[in-house]
Amino acid sequence: MxxxxxxxxxxxxxxxxxxxxxxxxxxxxxxxPLGAAEVAERVGVHLNTARFHLDALVSEELAVRGTxxxxxxxxxxxxxxxxxAEGPEGARSFRLLSDILLGVVAGAVDDPVAAATEAGxxxxxxxxxxxxxxxxxxxxxxxxxxxATLEGMGFVTEAEAPAGEPADEPAAGVPEGGAxxxxxxxxxxxRLRLHHCPFREVAQxxxxxxxxxxxxxxxxxxxxLRAPLTAESLEPxxxxxxxxxxxxxxxxxxxxxxxxxxxxQQGPV
Numbered sequence: 001m002x003x004x005x006x007x008x009x010x011x012x013x014x015x016x017x018x019x020x021x022x023x024x025x026x027x028x029x030x031x032x033p034l035g036a037a038e039v040a041e042r043v044g045v046h047l048n049t050a051r052f053h054l055d056a057l058v059s060e061e062l063a064v065r066g067t068x069x070x071x072x073x074x075x076x077x078x079x080x081x082x083x084x085a086e087g088p089e090g091a092r093s094f095r096l097l098s099d100i101l102l103g104v105v106a107g108a109v110d111d112p113v114a115a116a117t118e119a120g121x122x123x124x125x126x127x128x129x130x131x132x133x134x135x136x137x138x139x140x141x142x143x144x145x146x147x148a149t150l151e152g153m154g155f156v157t158e159a160e161a162p163a164g165e166p167a168d169e170p171a172a173g174v175p176e177g178g179a180x181x182x183x184x185x186x187x188x189x190x191r192l193r194l195h196h197c198p199f200r201e202v203a204q205x206x207x208x209x210x211x212x213x214x215x216x217x218x219x220x221x222x223x224x225l226r227a228p229l230t231a232e233s234l235e236p237x238x239x240x241x242x243x244x245x246x247x248x249x250x251x252x253x254x255x256x257x258x259x260x261x262x263x264x265q266q267g268p269v
Contacts, residue, residue, distance in 0.1 A: 033079035128224040142227025153196030160191040183213020188249030207236040
């Protein structure tokens with residue numbers, strides 16, 4: 001006998017139990033919005049308890065709060081309604097869809113990694129606001145904006161610190177995408193740690209394709225910013241929840257630049 005596989009994604013909303021489940025069920029079965037006093041009476045709880053559970057359901061986006069029209073003067077009556085479930089119990093199958101689409105890409109494209117990288121680059125350019133023609137974006141600002149883009153996708157980013165020093169705080173919650181910075185070696189190599197991949201479950205099955213998309217996104221972002229940075233590589237799953245991107249400064253002088261500089265061109269005195 002073949003074991004069945006779960007084809008739908010687990011719901012984001014926590015399971016309801018006890019009195020809160022009863023309140024939610026009442027809202028779902030009611031043909032009209034209900035006030036807190038009506039909920040308290042029908043469920044058999046104190047008015048404050050009913051309000052507590054109703055407010056919690058609103059916070060969990062399982063119910064909405066509104067007002068009932070009144071004909072007489074006074075404060076409008078606050079009422080609550082359940083949010084309609086999407087499909088059977090709100091079931092979704094995004095993981096199944098992603099697996100199907102990954103299979104299509106892997107089977108229909110000669111070089112799926114290259115195609116995924118190029119697709120990511122195109123979307124990175126699309127998602128990035130290009131600077132004005134006269135605006136110059138430095139490496140630090142370019143990395144800051146890159147981190148802001150990644151944070152907007154759901155990653156938590158962290159610039160790797162110099163050896164022996166603690167890494168900076170993740171950029172989540174820091175205004176305008178957080179700090180840029182981090183360690184940089186003599187060749188302009190710096191590393192960016194990426195936590196909490198928003199596509200981790202899918203990436204674990206096909207890291208070659210999903211991580212190529214992310215690398216392309218980073219390249220498209222810095223290209224559009226015209227920042228002196230390039231995203232060289234992305235190392236997936238250094239730990240189960242950590243990937244590491246390698247960035248490189250492109251505006252540092254090379255050995256040839258140093259040798260060909262003004263001082264080197266001067267003849268003997």
